[in-house]
Amino acid sequence: MRDVAAEAGVAAITVSRALSSPDRVSPHLLEKVQAAAKKLQYTPNIAAGTLRSQKSRIVAVIVPTIAHSIFAETIQVMSGIFRPAGYHLLIGHSGYSLEEEESLVTAFLARKPDAIILTGYTHSATTIDLIARAEVPLVEIWNIPDEPRDTVVGISNFDAAQAMTRLLIRKGYRKIGYIGGPRENNDRVEQRERGFAAALQEAGLEVPERGIVRKPLEFENGARALTELLSQNSELDAVFAASDILAIGVLMECQNQGIRVPEQLAVVGFDDVGLASYTSPPLTTVRVPREEIGRRAAQEVLKRLSGGSTEPRIIDLGFEIIERRSA
Structure with missing residues (x-):
């Protein structure tokens, strides 16, 4: 030096x-x-600096996957906020496994991060206990619980799915199928499915028999799920796919089967990924402010590390229904 x-x-x-x-x-x-x-x-010498200052200048963030752009975009924005402030990200992906998330938290805490950012609010009891014992700020992103543990930055996935289903009902669709991801350990997916069912119930409609299919979030699974739904419910007039990745797979399968969208079957998604406006037809979807989630999460961490309030709080960034020609 x-x-x-x-x-x-x-x-x-x-x-x-x-x-x-x-x-x-x-x-x-x-x-x-x-x-x-x-x-x-x-x-x-980061290790020596940590011993002197008791700060590692590291923020750990764990997301379910980096295979799709939605979480990668959030991380990229976080990095752009932390780097000028002298902090670096330690990134892990859990594969939607609470056990893997717990393992990552254990490994990351050994490196003394100054804060931890986790996805969703569903974690193992050990994970929460480890973070509490470490006495570092915790920010949970992407979904909103009833009661925050610390700081939460995201949207209500329940409200967003309910709003999208209400839109389909207002447009006259009555036999609506649903394609979602596996619900186990994924509160975002669970809340979206609950919001879908709640909108049908308030409108006096029922979920069609065997009208819900759950598949891992991959394009080809959207196609498989549509085939499965239609084999059981030939009268469906709309499909709500709770991820644009699945919805794009649905649209591709509609083309393969000669199903006209939206004349014969409406299709809507969730996330508003970059491809959503370029599909044929362009996809009606829920726009999630994923970049703003990353920005506000990083800003909240920096506020806490500079002595800001430690009171639990929820920052609801809201969502937007993007109407295009698929419904």
């Missing part, structure tokens, strides 16, 4: 501040220090 300071023509304490808290130095000084560090190939 002294070598970097000499190369940059600044004090060693300035180098320390620039590398650990970039927002505390001027852009001009930061540029000089970064250039000197790059020239000398200097890498800060």
